[in-house]
Amino acid sequence: MTTLRLAAHIHTACSDDSDWGLSRLARILRRSGFGGALVCDHDRTMDDATWAALQAECDRVGDATGFVLVPGIEYQDPDHVVHLPVYGRAPFYGASPEISDVLSRVRGDGGAAVFAHPGRREAWRRFDPSWADGLAGIEVWNRKYDGIRPSEWAARTAHGFGIPAFTALDWHGPRQLYPLAVEVASPTTTGNRARADGVVDDLLTGRLRATAFGADVARFSSGPLGRAARGLESSRRWIAPHIRRLEAGIRSR
Numbered sequence: 572m573t574t575l576r577l578a579a580h581i582h583t584a585c586s587d588d589s590d591w592g593l594s595r596l597a598r599i600l601r602r603s604g605f606g607g608a609l610v611c612d613h614d615r616t617m618d619d620a621t622w623a624a625l626q627a628e629c630d631r632v633g634d635a636t637g638f639v640l641v642p643g644i645e646y647q648d649p650d651h652v653v654h655l656p657v658y659g660r661a662p663f664y665g666a667s668p669e670i671s672d673v674l675s676r677v678r679g680d681g682g683a684a685v686f687a688h689p690g691r692r693e694a695w696r697r698f699d700p701s702w703a704d705g706l707a708g709i710e711v712w713n714r715k716y717d718g719i720r721p722s723e724w725a726a727r728t729a730h731g732f733g734i735p736a737f738t739a740l741d742w743h744g745p746r747q748l749y750p751l752a753v754e755v756a757s758p759t760t761t762g763n764r765a766r767a768d769g770v771v772d773d774l775l776t777g778r779l780r781a782t783a784f785g786a787d788v789a790r791f792s793s794g795p796l797g798r799a800a801r802g803l804e805s806s807r808r809w810i811a812p813h814i815r816r817l818e819a820g821i822r823s824r
């Protein structure tokens with residue numbers, strides 16, 4: 572069985588905070604070892620026409636390049652605390668829906684919903700156990716918000732509720748490029764539409780493995796790798812303000 576490595580949580584030019592077209596994304600992500608991407612653009616810049624256009628563009632570029640492009644939408648709850656990427660071709664539910672409303676219907680609509688970056692604005696405090704059935708994953712390591720180590724709450728909750736662990740680049744540009752991948756079995760079908768739908772099917776049935784540096788992401792939450800990652804992240808946090816002060820000093824001269 573060959574493995575398809577997916578870059579997850581990728582914002583394109585359909586988001587107001589990214590200007591990346593799909594062809595360019597496919598090129599740069601492929602060079603970094605990915606075979607496909609889970610695209611998600613903000614609900615605040617989405618409407619039915621944009622959603623239809625994004626799906627069509629994923630299929631067009633996916634067919635032209637062989638790079639699997641799965642369309643998706645990142646929802647945010649009414650006060651913008653909880654974010655919920657939904658991968659696959661479920662209908663657009665409108666901007667800022669109630670998370671529990673989306674989760675009660677998303678599987679039936681063929682969408683794979685993921686609880687994104689629970690550490691951002693302490694979104695984890697809003698996690699409701701009734702969400703577990705609707706969720707196809709929890710981001711235990713979001714490159715943009717978790718830095719260089721996974722979130723402990725997310726890893727514990729994913730494990731405790733039997734929700735698959737997800738990794739995510741939260742791509743807005745190359746700063747988020749990092750060896751975090753969601754791996755599924757390589758689809759045997761041809762054509763982006765069928766292959767992308769096959770990927771979503773795998774996500775909905777838990778046939779995925781989230782990896783960091785090619786190893787199971789769970790290994791970074793515990794054991795020696797976990798301790799090393801925790802140490803690295805705390806030194807990074809300690810060093811960062813010093814570097815920023817140094818840079819400011821250099822600029823002011």
Ligand SMILES: [Zn+2]
Pocket residue numbers: 645654687688
């Ligand atoms: Zn987000």
Ligand SMILES: [Zn+2]
Pocket residue numbers: 580582645741
């Ligand atoms: Zn995002």
